Amino acid sequence: MSGPADIERVRAGLEVPLLVNMTEFGRSELLSVAQLADLGVDVVIYPVTLFRLAMGVVADGLRTLADEGTQTGLLERMQTREQLYEVLDYDAYAAFDESVAGFR
DSSP states (O other), rough: OOSSHHHHHHHHHHOOOOOEOOOTTTOOOOOOOHHHHHOOEEEETTTTTHHHHHHHHHHHHHHHHHHHHSGGGGGGOOOHHHHHHHHHHHHHHHHHHHHHSOOO
16 A cells, blocks of 8 residues: 555455554555544554664664774663663562562
């Protein structure tokens, strides 16, 4: 599909949920969630958006390491251990692990 008219045509011909793959740098126009909802799209996936963001930061970090020889200048841009544990809900996992394996 390449635009809203194509999505509308597909939506009109289907009686099942419609999934749209919003990938960057393809042929299709990038539409917002609101626009897609208005077109009758039920599910939107962004299969490589976060990967592309992450790899941009990785490349920048590698340049910094090569140029400066240390990660010191990168620390303020990094996720802290506390932030990582919060995202992972580490305390809940550790409690579960303790309950089944008897260690922490």
